[in-house]
């Protein structure tokens with residue numbers, strides 16, 4: 001009995017203590033009028049944290065913290081997404097700008113090449129009389145240019161970029177055009193049936209400037225073409241070598 005009692009005594013205090021603790025806890029809660037406030041509906045109704053007691057307040061604090069954490073995470077994610085989208089937009093815009101710039105550069109380069117290129121004055125033709133060919137037909141005693149085979153009315157083209165410096169009647173050359181080329185040399189086109197440009201006009205490679213003919217001192221229609229170091233007669237140079245030096249296949 002004593003043993004049991006002892007045991008009981010041993011156990012009892014702890015039970016009593018627990019009970020007492022519980023009772024005190026409930027009493028404490030009751031005195032603050034929190035029991036009713038602990039019901040979930042009261043929380044749903046938005047009971048202020050200060051009136052809900054410590055236990056519930058801690059629990060709600062966790063919920064709020066979790067909500068805030070989740071909200072912060074969502075905001076952070078949204079901000080990161082926005083940042084990534086902006087970066088992607090920026091990259092796409094930069095790429096588009098680079099592509100536009102590359103296109104402009106390529107177009108400029110193509111135009112530069114086109115303007116620096118040389119062509120034959122008569123397309124799909126051939127040299128029918130060579131440079132320095134002797135004969136009584138030429139006042140100098142020899143041919144100061146080359147003749148391109150061409151029926152009357154065949155389009156004559158500027159061989160390269162330049163500025164027209166002279167148009168009109170050129171005596172033995174008939175109707176002629178003289179162009180100062182961009183590299184400082186001159187080209188001359190003779191025996192024309194019609195002239196399509198005027199002095200001061202800028203021309204580009206292959207631009208039609210006249211129609212071929214048989215004006216001046218000729219035995220038949222053709223284009224007389226000269227390359228010169230100056231606009232004057234007598235400053236001629238080898239037109240075939242000149243055209244070939246500029247990449248023209250003659």
Ligand SMILES: [Zn+2]
Nearest residue numbers: 145146147224
């Ligand atoms: Zn000639």
